Amino acid sequence: xxxxxxxxxxxxxxxxxxxxxxxxxxxxxxxxxxxxxxxxxxxxxxxxxxxxxxxxxxxxxxxxxxxxxxxxxxxxxxxxxxxxxxxxxxxxxxxxxxxxxxxxxxxxxxxxxxxxxxxxxxxxxxxxxxxxxxxxxxxxxxxxxxxxxxxxxxxxxxxxxxxxxxxxxxxxxxxxxxxxxxxxxxxxxxxxxxxxxxxxxxxxxxxxxxxxxxxxxxxxxxxxxxxxxxxxxxxxxxxxxxxxxxxxxxxxxxxxxxxxxxxxxxxxxxxxxxxxxxxxxxxxxxxxxxxxxxxxxxxx
Amino acid sequence: xxxxxxxxxxxxxxxxxxxxxxxxxxxxxxxxxxxxxxxxxxxxxxxxxxxxxxxxxxxxxxxxxxxxxxxxxxxxxxxxxxxxxxxxxxxxxxxxxxxxxxxxxxxxxxxxxxxxxxxxxxxxxxxxxxxxxxxxxxxxxxxxxxxxxxxxxxxxxxxxxxxxxxxxxxxxxxxxxxxxxxxxxxxxxxxxxxxxxxxxxxxxxxxxxxxxxxxxxxxxxxxxxxxxxxxxxxxxxxxxxxxxxxxxxxxxxxxxxxxxxxxxxxxxxxxxxxxxxxxxxxxxxxxxxxxxxxxxxxxxxxxxxxxxxxxxxxxxxxxxxxxxxxxxxxxxxxxxxxxxxxxxxxxxxxxxxxxxxxx
Amino acid sequence: xxxxxxxxxxxxxxxxxxxxxxxxxxxxxxxxxxxxxxxxxxxxxxxxxxxxxxxxxxxxxxxxxxxxxxxxxxxxxxxxxxxxxxxxxxxxxxxxxxxxxxxxxxxxxxxxxxxxxxxxxxxxxxxxxxxxxxxxxxxxxxxxxxxxxxxxxxxxxxxxxxxxxxxxxxxxxxxxxxxxxxxxxxxxxxxxxxxxxxxxxxxxxxxxxxxxxxxxxxxxxxxxxxxxxxxxxxxxxxxxxxxxxxxxxxxxxxxxxxxxxxxxxxxxxxxxxxxxxxxxxxxxxxxxxxxxxxxxxxxxxxxxxxxxxxxxxxxxxxxxxxxx
Numbered sequence: 017x018x019x020x021x022x023x024x025x026x027x028x029x030x031x032x033x034x035x036x037x038x039x040x041x042x043x044x045x046x047x048x049x050x051x052x053x054x055x056x057x058x059x060x061x062x063x064x065x066x067x068x069x070x071x072x073x074x075x076x077x078x079x080x081x082x083x084x085x086x087x088x089x090x091x092x093x094x095x096x097x098x099x100x101x102x103x104x105x106x107x108x109x110x111x112x113x114x115x116x117x118x119x120x121x122x123x124x125x126x127x128x129x130x131x132x133x134x135x136x137x138x139x140x141x142x143x144x145x146x147x148x149x150x151x152x153x154x155x156x157x158x159x160x161x162x163x164x165x166x167x168x169x170x171x172x173x174x175x176x177x178x179x180x181x182x183x184x185x186x187x188x189x190x191x192x193x194x195x196x197x198x199x200x201x202x203x204x205x206x207x208x209x210x211x212x213x214x215x216x217x218x219x220x221x222x223x224x225x226x227x228x229x230x231x232x233x234x235x236x237x238x239x240x241x242x243x244x245x246x247x248x249x250x251x252x253x254x255x256x257x258x259x260x261x262x263x264x265x266x267x268x269x270x271x272x273x274x275x276x277x278x279x280x281x282x283x284x285x286x287x288x289x290x291x292x293x294x295x296x297x298x299x300x301x302x303x304x305x306x307x308x309x310x311x312x313x314x315x316x
Numbered sequence: 317x318x319x320x321x322x323x324x325x326x327x328x329x330x331x332x333x334x335x336x337x338x339x340x341x342x343x344x345x346x347x348x349x350x351x352x353x354x355x356x357x358x359x360x361x362x363x364x365x366x367x368x369x370x371x372x373x374x375x376x377x378x379x380x381x382x383x384x385x386x387x388x389x390x391x392x393x394x395x396x397x398x399x400x401x402x403x404x405x406x407x408x409x410x411x412x413x414x415x416x417x418x419x420x421x422x423x424x425x426x427x428x429x430x431x432x433x434x435x436x437x438x439x440x441x442x443x444x445x446x447x448x449x450x451x452x453x454x455x456x457x458x459x460x461x462x463x464x465x466x467x468x469x470x471x472x473x474x475x476x477x478x479x480x481x482x483x484x485x486x487x488x489x490x491x492x493x494x495x496x497x498x499x500x501x502x503x504x505x506x507x508x509x510x511x512x513x514x515x516x517x518x519x520x521x522x523x524x525x526x527x528x529x530x531x532x533x534x535x536x537x538x539x540x541x542x543x544x545x546x547x548x549x550x551x552x553x554x555x556x557x558x559x560x561x562x563x564x565x566x567x568x569x570x571x572x573x574x575x576x577x578x579x580x581x582x583x584x585x586x587x588x589x590x591x592x593x594x595x596x597x598x599x600x601x602x603x604x605x606x607x608x609x610x611x612x613x614x615x616x617x618x619x620x621x622x623x624x625x626x627x628x629x630x631x632x633x634x635x636x637x638x639x640x641x642x643x644x645x646x647x648x649x650x651x652x653x654x655x656x657x658x659x660x661x662x663x664x665x666x667x668x669x670x671x672x673x674x675x
Numbered sequence: 676x677x678x679x680x681x682x683x684x685x686x687x688x689x690x691x692x693x694x695x696x697x698x699x700x701x702x703x704x705x706x707x708x709x710x711x712x713x714x715x716x717x718x719x720x721x722x723x724x725x726x727x728x729x730x731x732x733x734x735x736x737x738x739x740x741x742x743x744x745x746x747x748x749x750x751x752x753x754x755x756x757x758x759x760x761x762x763x764x765x766x767x768x769x770x771x772x773x774x775x776x777x778x779x780x781x782x783x784x785x786x787x788x789x790x791x792x793x794x795x796x797x798x799x800x801x802x803x804x805x806x807x808x809x810x811x812x813x814x815x816x817x818x819x820x821x822x823x824x825x826x827x828x829x830x831x832x833x834x835x836x837x838x839x840x841x842x843x844x845x846x847x848x849x850x851x852x853x854x855x856x857x858x859x860x861x862x863x864x865x866x867x868x869x870x871x872x873x874x875x876x877x878x879x880x881x882x883x884x885x886x887x888x889x890x891x892x893x894x895x896x897x898x899x900x901x902x903x904x905x906x907x908x909x910x911x912x913x914x915x916x917x918x919x920x921x922x923x924x925x926x927x928x929x930x931x932x933x934x935x936x937x938x939x940x941x942x943x944x945x946x947x948x949x950x951x952x953x954x955x956x957x958x959x960x961x962x963x964x965x966x967x968x969x970x971x972x973x974x975x976x977x978x979x980x981x982x983x984x985x986x987x988x989x990x991x992x993x994x995x996x997x998x999x
Binding site: 250 | 702811817934955
Binding site: 394396419423424425426427428431432434436439440441442443444446453454457458490492493503506 | 905
């Protein structure tokens with residue numbers, strides 16, 4: 017018997033009791049959250065579109081047309097072109113590769129690392145825990161944006177560095193959540209039982225603890241995706257993040273900033289909306305996951 | 317003044333009050349009260365056609381396991397149920413309907429004519445206000461003109477009345493500085509601040525240890541002697557009811573299963589559930605041999621969404637005839653003695669079983 | 676209460692020391708203070724002078740010690756970019772940023788409390804759904820993009836459409852050239868867009884937090900007790916509900932002051948306000964070590980001070996903390 021089967025609710029009374037696994041229950045609740053389901057679909061389509069850019073983009077990523085210059089959105093250039101005559105839809109798709117890659121990679125690294133550290137801290141108790149928490153406190157004392165900017169200056173502003181530096185900042189939030197969950201879980205009977213039956217600590221953490229806190233972990237992962245995408249775009253917008261010729265949505269907006277209030281202000285909308293839509297979808301998915309994993313939270 | 321107790325209590329709260337009119341008929345009357353909530357999983361029938369009366373100066377015990385509808389009933393009386401609750405039936409207080417009353421009218425009744433003592437006083441008292449402030453608020457809501465010194469005086473007197481030592485200091489302390497028993501006393505002080513005609517006490521002793529329980533119950537009784545309040549004592553513990561109540565209503569799964577005087581309930585129970593409850597009480601008059609282990613009602617209380625058919629108690633009942641009447645026909649509450657009703661098809665079997673046990 | 680405050684204050688001293696040391700170390704190891712002079716003709720000698728002046732031959736701990744010793748006497752060094760005293764630059768910049776953050780916190784908190792309380796007391800109403808929807812958008816929107824859109828539609832568009840001489844809301848600086856002071860219309864017209872940009876995220880975040888916190892409190896037993904006493908609904912919501920729901924908000928607000936400094940970097944960059952944020956960007960681009968060092972240390976001290984204030988307020992609001 018696995019630990020995940022423990023808290024299955026049973027329906028009493030006349031209705032034919034249907035045995036549902038935790039996973040089935042979770043899926044049923046998630047699919048009830050229509051907005052989250054739609055968000056999953058949009059996000060997947062969007063991601064495919066970006067990474068299939070070489071196939072579906074109307075122009076080549078390196079195409080410039082200086083003679084054409086900046087034209088407003090039209091049938092050929094759906095989102096218009098910039099002063100260099102670059103097609104904005106094409107740029108948007110290619111920039112999306114970098115923004116999405118950073119978002120997901122940061123979340124993945126931060127979640128795996130944060131979960132590991134959080135589980136260890138929660139399970140092994142005081143000293144590890146204290147060290148971790150004090151360390152996190154330190155990061156709350158200096159504005160994150162400033163730390164990131166300095167770190168990026170230090171290590172160079174490539175996408176790999178951006179990913180690693182952002183992950184370094186975000187794993188602590190995951191670790192804190194996981195630690196809290198593990199602390200409360202540690203006292204539960206089935207963990208005691210596993211311990212009593214001689215299972216090793218690693219085995220208990222991997223087989224019993226982690227599966228039971230997968231919900232909060234996944235919700236936090238979505239938060240990390242959203243925060244990473246926004247933070248990266250902010251840094252790049254300020255010129256402190258991804259450096260050209262690599263381009264993220266933040267860089268596109270940085271280029272467009274100068275056109276605010278001019279005839280080329282249309283350059284502002286597509287990249288901004290791309291960020292907004294992506295982060296909105298990610299957040300809705302997180303919301304759906306939260307409801308699905310923890311039906312109690314629906315009341316709020 | 318035909319209310320002699322007014323002189324016993326500090327008089328601040330009663331100044332300018334019209335004298336209580338003598339009551340004819342019950343103080344509180346509940347008729348066919350049903351409360352249901354619709355949830356994602358189905359409709360929860362929390363209370364199902366409850367009918368009972370509380371007379372002036374009477375103590376009625378409402379007994380049942382958690383989920384039997386006791387608390388929901390009391391919330392319905394005060395109009396404190398959430399808007400999602402579907403309420404049908406009649407609740408009248410001094411002949412006037414509480415179901416039809418406006419929120420404003422209810423606000424004037426709450427805390428003034430009907431007051432409530434909640435279980436778990438630590439949660440039921442606001443952590444950020446001193447106990448004195450919270451008592452004062454209860455008074456001020458209904459008597460806005462009481463001055464500060466008089467108010468403080470009154471709060472101290474009330475704390476003193478419920479047996480809080482050193483009330484002059486304690487009045488300024490916060491709930492978390494009180495012990496469990498003292499918090500419950502403070503709760504009582506707050507509820508009697510306006511000398512209500514009906515006190516609803518919801519599990520007032522549950523979280524307390526046995527000696528403190530007894531003290532709190534004793535305070536309740538003393539208060540009743542002074543104020544002539546009627547008390548509706550809600551509890552899962554028949555033992556608590558034994559020494560205090562005049563009459564007892566036993567509830568199971570939202571339904572009343574037996575109503576009678578305290579003696580009838582204790583010595584002549586006519587419902588299998590009451591019998592089970594009684595048998596699970598530790599008793600001094602029973603010989604402690606190996607045959608008289610503490611009895612336990614088998615099984616779990618039913619889900620209020622999927623109630624068993626017929627009598628809701630039949631899956632746990634030792635006398636049930638299944639298949640038969642018990643799982644097909646819903647038993648009505650019928651007279652089984654003077655002012656004694658039960659909703660059991662086999663009340664006589666229960667009676668016989670109790671006789672055997674008592675002899 | 677006094678012991679409680681002093682205990683918290685004592686605790687924050689090592690936090691400041693360690694955090695500022697790490698920041699100091701990060702800046703010194705990232706930027707080379709001699710980078711600029713080395714390329715010049717007299718480079719080697721000038722560079723050596725700088726090394727001596729900043730004690731770069733010593734360990735990082737000693738460097739920090741020297742720096743801290745000067746700093747507590749008010750000497751933060753000179754900027755390599757402007758050759759001005761860092762202290763003077765910081766004071767000027769800090770004043771402007773403080774105005775932004777001050778108004779930002781005040782306005783966000785007021786709006787968040789109002790929205791949160793309304794949403795919680797009218798759960799699942801149309802407006803509740805609207806506020807929730809808007810907060811989702813607010814949380815998903817990069818603040819800098821919102822700022823640009825706001826300039827486009829609230830500053831430029833009305834001016835061009837209605838042929839105004841001046842925009843209704845300005846998008847550059849905090850004052851027009853000939854104006855100063857904090858209590859005039861000019862100031863307000865300059866302040867609206869930057870404060871909006873700075874607060875869009877905090878309003879969204881705090882109002883959601885306040886809604887959850889308020890819902891939590893409103894389902895507490897003591898709310899039922901208050902209603903059972905006959906306290907009118909409005910009074911229950913404010914005196915019992917809001918009073919308790921404010922306690923956690925205070926902590927969130929204080930912790931977010933750090934994030935607001937980050938927000939100020941964005942806002943000041945977009946609206947060309949001479950504050951800490953712009954100072955940071957200019958300095959990091961120019962590799963201005965002295966300014967950057969002072970910047971991280973001063974913000975750290977400010978944020979810690981705010982956390983301390985939050986602890987104090989927490990104690991004031993919650994007797995359980997105050998008296999334990």
